[in-house]
Amino acid sequence: MGTDAPGRVREAGAAALSYVQQGVIVQDEFAKFVTIGTTGQVELFTPVSDDQRIDVEAQIKRRFMIPLAIQVKGSSVLQRNHTLLKITFDVSDEAWVSHDLFYYFFAHLNPAWLGVVDPVFFAPSAVVHRHADPKRRANGHRQIEFVASIEPRSRDQWTPYRLSQFDLGTRVRGVLEQARRRRVQAAAIPSPLFRVPGVMWGGIAPPGGR
Amino acid sequence: MARKPVAARITDVQQGIVTQNEFAKLLMLTSDGQVEVNPPKTDDERRDFELHRKGRFGRTLSLQAKSALQLIQRTKGRPRLGIYIGEMRGRPRASRSFYYLLGWFDPVIMRFRDPVFLVPSLVLYRKAMLRKTGRYWHLNFNASVDPGSRDKWAPYQVSQKELGRRLIRLMDALAGASRKR
Numbered sequence: 001m002g003t004d005a006p007g008r009v010r011e012a013g014a015a016a017l018s019y020v021q022q023g024v025i026v027q028d029e030f031a032k033f034v035t036i037g038t039t040g041q042v043e044l045f046t047p048v049s050d051d052q053r054i055d056v057e058a059q060i061k062r063r064f065m066i067p068l069a070i071q072v073k074g075s076s077v078l079q080r081n082h083t084l085l086k087i088t089f090d091v092s093d094e095a096w097v098s099h100d101l102f103y104y105f106f107a108h109l110n111p112a113w114l115g116v117v118d119p120v121f122f123a124p125s126a127v128v129h130r131h132a133d134p135k136r137r138a139n140g141h142r143q144i145e146f147v148a149s150i151e152p153r154s155r156d157q158w159t160p161y162r163l164s165q166f167d168l169g170t171r172v173r174g175v176l177e178q179a180r181r182r183r184v185q186a187a188a189i190p191s192p193l194f195r196v197p198g199v200m201w202g203g204i205a206p207p208g209g210r
Numbered sequence: 211m212a213r214k215p216v217a218a219r220i221t222d223v224q225q226g227i228v229t230q231n232e233f234a235k236l237l238m239l240t241s242d243g244q245v246e247v248n249p250p251k252t253d254d255e256r257r258d259f260e261l262h263r264k265g266r267f268g269r270t271l272s273l274q275a276k277s278a279l280q281l282i283q284r285t286k287g288r289p290r291l292g293i294y295i296g297e298m299r300g301r302p303r304a305s306r307s308f309y310y311l312l313g314w315f316d317p318v319i320m321r322f323r324d325p326v327f328l329v330p331s332l333v334l335y336r337k338a339m340l341r342k343t344g345r346y347w348h349l350n351f352n353a354s355v356d357p358g359s360r361d362k363w364a365p366y367q368v369s370q371k372e373l374g375r376r377l378i379r380l381m382d383a384l385a386g387a388s389r390k391r
Binding site: 016017018021024025028029031032033035036039040111114115165166 | 219220221224227228231232234235236238239240242243244317320321370371
């Protein structure tokens with residue numbers, strides 16, 4: 001384990017992984033937690049094209065279910081002596097959509113533990129977007145800084161959205177079922193969401209379907 | 211009737227995707243990002259990944275991942291990892307640069323358990339009794355997961371943390387052999 005800046009602790013192996021590799025790993029971890037955590041009842045669709053736009057086939061499937069979009073964000077670095085997970089990212093105007101069916105997943109990828117470790121965070125986009133820096137960056141994008149304590153006893157603003165990876169599937173399913181109860185329609189999803197890079201779509205499979 | 215373990219109810223397709231991704235993760239993390247893991251666009255040749263050292267061109271190592279969600283518990287002896295590979299229409303091709311990666315993915319912890327097995331296709335087809343029944347070829351991999359085991363699969367046991375380095379050594383050896391020819 002090495003330190004690459006005062007107060008920043010980098011896990012062993014993290015330095016060698018590219019950001020692309022880290023992103024792929026955290027996204028796959030999310031898919032694993034949800035697939036196993038819901039015993040395969042929530043299906044996930046990812047874009048396959050290089051420009052990371054949503055695959056058309058996924059949108060066809062959407063007709064049979066209420067979809068949920070999730071933006072996955074991970075970091076292999078912890079701060080303040082392994083107590084804080086800090087993830088900073090830009091959001092373009094196109095991706096700036098706060099919606100009940102758009103969530104963020106934040107996680108710490110610990111290379112020494114060969115994967116994402118507890119706790120993870122699953123928060124609605126509206127809540128996450130409230131933490132955006134009011135000033136825009138030079139490229140016109142807005143910047144969001146997610147800083148959450150991973151201490152088990154912490155009581156910060158992200159505590160309500162903190163959970164174990166083993167409970168993530170249940171939480172995702174809960175959000176989908178709540179949306180169904182509230183009759184949130186797929187048509188109500190703002191179209192820009194379908195063009196957000198890195199967004200994964202999930203939905204509850206129809207009864208009897210796989 | 212005994213209830214099936216909850217996670218065992220995921221479909222074979224879901225199991226395949228989850229465990230392939232898990233192996234890919236292990237390869238990237240345990241090689242310090244030095245192994246590039248490329249899945250095929252089509253899955254026609256029963257190879258899940260083509261691997262190469264980052265920044266290098268030339269020979270690749272092909273990998274087929276296989277998993278089980280539970281061990282076989284016999285009345286006597288320790289549990290074993292049993293993986294049936296079947297429904298192969300043609301005789302599977304073996305090569306020095308084609309390996310199988312086999313492991314027990316425990317749904318309870320959502321990870322593989324040590325050890326996993328990295329077996330050359332040449333060895334697997336010979337020792338796992340590759341045979342043809344009717345129209346299809348199939349084989350049975352059955353190995354002890356005891357680290358102290360001395361069965362025929364013991365030489366191919368590898369801990370997850372060692373996996374990346376082991377593969378890098380293999381790729382370097384293959385590249386060296388190609389240059390000598």
